[in-house]
Amino acid sequence: MTPPPPSPWSRRTFLAATGGTALAAGLAETGTASAAPVAQAPAATEADDAFAALRAKWRTLILGEGFSPTAEPFRSKLATLGTQATGLRATMAPAAGSLWPGLGYADPSPDTDQESYGYSARMNDSFTRLSTMAQAYAQPGTGVTGDPALRDAVITGLDHLCSDVYSADAAPFGNWWNFQIGSPQALLDTAVLLRDQLSAEQLATYCRSVDRFLPDSAVAKYTGTSTGANRVDLCRGIILRGVVGDSAAKITLGRDALSPVFPYVTSGDGFYADGSFVQHTDVPYIGGYGAVLHDGLGRLFALLRDSTWQVDDPGSQLFLDTVEKAIAPFIYNGLMMDNVSSRGISRGLTEADAFQLPQDDHTRAHSVMASVVLVGRGASAEERARWNSMVKGWLQRDSYGPALRNPKLSLVNTALLQKLADDDTVKASPEPAEHRTFHNMDRATHRRRDWGASVSMASARIAHYEFGNGEHARGYHTGSGWLSWWGGDHGLAQYSDTFWPTVDPYRLPGVTVSKKLLPDGFGGDWGNPKPDTTWVGGTTDGEFGTTGQHLRGIDSTMTARKSWFWLDDSIVCLGAGITSADGAAVETVIDNRNLGASGTAALTLNGIPQPAAQGWSTTRTHTRWAHIQGHAGYVFPQAGGSRISALREERTGAWKDINAGSSPAPFTRRYLTLWQDHGTDPRDASYAYILMPGAGELRTAARALDPLWLRILANTSRQHGIRVPSLGFTGINFWASGTVGTVTADAPVSVQIRERRDGTATVSVADPSRSVKSLTLTWKRPVASVLSKAPAVTGARTGSALTLTFGDLSGSYGATHRVRVRTA
Template sequence: MTPPSSPPWSRRTFLAATGGTALAVGLTEPGAAAATTRTQASAAAQADDEFAVLRAKWRTLILGEGFSPTAEPFRTKLATLGTQAAGFQATMAPAAGSLWPGISYADPSPDTDQESYGYSARMNDSFTRLNTMAQAYAQPGTGLTGDAALKDAVLAGLDHLYSDVYNENRARFGNWWNFQIGSAQALMDTAVLLYDHLSAEQTAAYCRAVDKFLPDSAVAQYTGTSTGANRVDLCRGIILRGVVGGSAAKIQLGRDALSPVFPYVTTGDGFYADGSFIQHTDVPYIGGYGAVLHDGLGRLFALLRDSTWQVNDPGSQLFLDTVEKAITPFIYNGLMMDNVSSRGISRGLTVSDPFQLPQDDHTRAHSVMASVLLVGQGASPEEQARWKAMVKGWLQRDYYGPALKNPKLSLVNTARLQTLFDDDTVKASPEPTEHRVFSNMDRATHRRRDWGASVSMASKRIAHYEFGNGEHARGYHTGSGWLSWWGDDHGLEQYSDTFWPTVDPYRLPGITVSKKPLPDGFGGNWGNPKPDTTWVGGTTDGEFGVTGQHLRGVDSTMTAKKSWFWLDDSIVCLGAGITSADGTAVETVIDNRNLGASGTARLSLNGIPQPGTQGWQATRAHTKWAHIAGHAGYVFPESGGSRVSALREERTGAWRDINTGSSPTSFTRRYLTLWQDHGTDPQDASYAYILMPGASELRTAARAIDPLWLQILANTPKQSGIRVPSLGFTGINFWEAGTVGKVTANAPVSVQIHEKRDGTATISVADPSRTVTGLTLTWKRPVKSVLSKAPSITDVQTGSSLTITFGDLSGSYGTTHRVKVRTA
């Protein structure tokens, strides 16, 4: 389609500006007929005005506001945008099957899925490039602002893609996402930016194309690819098509189709009541699809607010609640924890990255932080104040990858964060002190003011890892009890500094693993391997926590019972029943610290400094404690200590090794690894250690020689439990019914008892396996009275001991049930 010349005032702009007066002037019918006609004309003009308002609002959401184009970092970002757009303009060469040389979207072999996917992705890339050019035209300070030649190039490119590949007469090929979401969004965003330069014919044609590939039927059922984040993206495309095409029906359809996203789910994709977020049926994805969903809903809420189509669904408050229930527990000092980003952690340095910076846990958090502020515009004043203080704290404390210095962060998000950073009326809030269990995605987080940690597990419900589209090829053991942690002034670079392409994938911190070799992408595309185990989860009183995992290895006979007890300054880690028949060694990785390209860290074992040379390896029996300077202390509380191995090594890898779409450039990083070797085909092996993030050598040594601090009550395949008297803490994982210390349970549950100095105690119980239809729990401790109890509790007997009777817990999705009592 050849673009006709565009008059300075398009027909729609003229009618909107005149309010429809030109229509009414020529009408001479008297009485009611004339009044009706005038009313209709006024209504049409008013509707067109509202579409214009929505276009202006979306334009602002694309381009940003409240920043000076001559101030940093905006001046550099705008100049970079201009340079990128100029490069696209200079190399654009419309031809059959492509808009740029080397980016062919012609699909010669529709029966070859992988090839078709690549072609559809290149079509989407072409639309994205045109959108970049349109932004450079619309933004100030790009060097191409208002440039007629650039504008004409964008219009010519849109028409070429329409006539060549993306029109109502073509069939979809390759990946559905590129047609229904990626290209539809980029096309409609570009149409908004250049709306006044499009003819009515062009606008209608582009809308027909979107209608073809993104029909109303795409949101007719909440199933398949139309759930969670994908559903929000589909609704965005439909709503923007309505805004561009002046269709109230489309906007209403897209708005109403958001409603299924708001209620919490109990299976499959979406947000759960405990804050879990799942996409692709069994993959924790708050840092990926969850972030996309939040950004998408935040933008749509902002777009439609105060309009005829404002989102007024009562369930929308459930979405607002996910900010604090689901998003913020996984952001620590400005980074998004990798264990909820799935394949995203393998997306590092790309082949043609203009900034030569890999995506990492910090950069993934930055856009989420901005979306929290955007969503907050529709929240209560109290919520908005908390969220601003929280985001400002992250901005101030991120010393490794500050958001405002991220050249990849969009200008609009940078502007939103910069405005908050400069607002002296907002005081930053510190990291919270809390423990959270996400039983519906096999994750737990533990937060303290000066450190944070999280564990990643797998079960019959949750995949060990996800491989697809050539991404995340060696993530197979990320669900095997991977324990990640960070300090407030150290460790933020652990997973950011080229960790994933260089780390030994069999030695992730915290995992128990068979060294049986696995092929890249084990399980195949979207295979999402899951172990046949159900006892995975834990309990908490909100301050401390108990977590357990019945682990089965990936494509392995290896099994283990792993437990974590989360305390004020440490995590006690126990493992038992470690058994395997793979014919290979089995290890438990105590820690594996990324020291960077040339870093060193002093290691001492029992206070004796160890060599700092690369390639050094040693095994020390009777190790009571270890310390890595600038990182953490490790205490081995078993009588006589433990047999601990240590290794310093340099490892080299490229992002392409784990993601076929990434750069082949190689990197080398140094690692210091501590582990326990359980031998080949172990039978009922075990381990015990205390991780003390940020602890000094002196404090680590003091903990190691204090025999009264920790009591290991049990560490067997039937039960694992500890008591820390100074904290009033008792934690037990009953893999089977039995008695541990003063606690008896007649069913497999996770139990935590926290006694306070005020004479109260909170008993927290969960059913991780979701099989317990009745439970009697006895604590041999004098108790005066019951202060509060969960509805699931049918009876409580106090006196010389406490006996609690629970009803059916199997349908409570692993949640925690609490009883608060006053002790005698």
């Protein structure tokens, strides 16, 4: 991109336009880095001034504290910030309809939504640039610290925007977010940093502008765009408006308007009791809007703590609980799983990216990790200790994209994480061995000490994917049973290394799809296409899990039943009833490994090495097992093995292919894909395989040669079931009532039984379809007594068999109901 021409404005012009206000206290007039060894926020001008105290706190929350500007990584970050600010000041050229050439925000086509969105975004970008310049002015060690010309440029820019486009008598256009959230946040942050340099008239003008576009009515009702993360952002704007304008009423309003965010919801946007987080009605979004909500609430809690306006709502503890219920299960070794980031996974390099470092699952996790540390400061001592140990473990185990080497991570968040990393009193905790089912957003996570995995599904409640603002154009099959996994010391780059613009979108790992071609952005902006199926979810005992999906393809006649049984060292994957009439091939993708720009990985099929040449492909019948060196083993337990296809290929794509606002620069990555071809328009096709993350070739071969390890009890369109005797594990998905092995259910439910060496067993039951009004479940196994049972259990009969009766399960939203028994 060609940079805009330098601004013709001289320093004298800036001074004349702004009145030549004085420098902020404590900053050198020469514009050189501060000599102070540690960054400090200036104290409030009056000790008893509550508003000044809040401004001082917010200043610290913007700039960070407790770091040395001469030590890395802060020295480099501060220097980069200074360079950015200098470049912005040099190119700034206020004119009617723009503040920077090429960033015009005048909207000539108010009736054209897409163009209006772009123009309002440019206005927001202009405010954000001013905030960047203000931070460079206020931070030590930037090379422009305290530079009066930079200060004056920022103030002139604020005055220009608040008269030219964001004025009290102007009308909004384009994306509401830019007017109610993005622009006021950047404006108010900048006003806090330069508060002592602004006249009363200027402050009043800025506050009137914010009041015009962010009125009190924006938080009057908890509905529409004023829910979840958006609500927190709106409250932040109103609270900061009060902080800048010395309005107790505004601060009180914003604080009180947070309260509807805390209670768990049962539909729509917000956090659910099971840890799910949904935004835009039907999109799992913990890695996007959920992260924004956490960061926003963490900052507001920190701002208001110990003040007149401290957040004392008892419901705020529910928010604190989401750290372990909702955030932690989706962070694995320092990355945020992509299946809860929706459109965010398509945001790679922009055309003007200064670092040439795309956003990815690691960089998305870094700010969330910092927010966990910040939120922990207001939690109990026990919670704070657990969370700090958890975050430190993620910091230490991220071998691909360490947070403290992320040049895009803010100084504030870098300082929070660096302090934790340097604290020898905090011991890193390992990844837990746990399984979590998020039945309110069609996700499940499985975490072990040396690998982790997650599945992404869609239903009548949760969209296949979201397309909007030109983002996520080819994400249509991310809800078709996409099974993502990572190893403890391998696979951490699978989705990080330019995966999304280069992968075949019809061959995501784990999916069953019709190869019917779909247009980019199928469904249109915010269409959020959903299937009409309801049996999606599963059950768990907290360590192992049983998950199922009645899949209907996006814009397709293809249907399938898919199941995943989550064990100690593997995932057993079954599929049946695969039927389609699209006139297109249907495939189940066993795996699709990203090998990087030039990587290689040896592939063996039944122990026979396969060629390493790019473009090589094969289809082998009677495949009993496969192994990808450095990645995983795959076992095909059906009698005689399975007919498996394999392909090595180089694929080229650009971020702009999947996100209209990203860079057109091409990337090429190598892929090794394994899949099962069900043919064109299959009827009642099936598959079965065992995924063993991190397994070596010998362990994979041994599993394939052990006929007693796994018993497939059923793999039909009516039931899926397996038993693993050595683990005491039985898992069954009843798509319809019936008998599988020793278990009979008279309703469509998910059942899991774990028999333990101490003579006890746990029976876990869920109603994924949310349609079961009553259930009788029989396990033909001698049982001596019932040790504990869920409230939904209305009767239990023991003896030569266990018979459990359940009441209405339809209102439990797919949650698990557990019964613990002593076997005879």
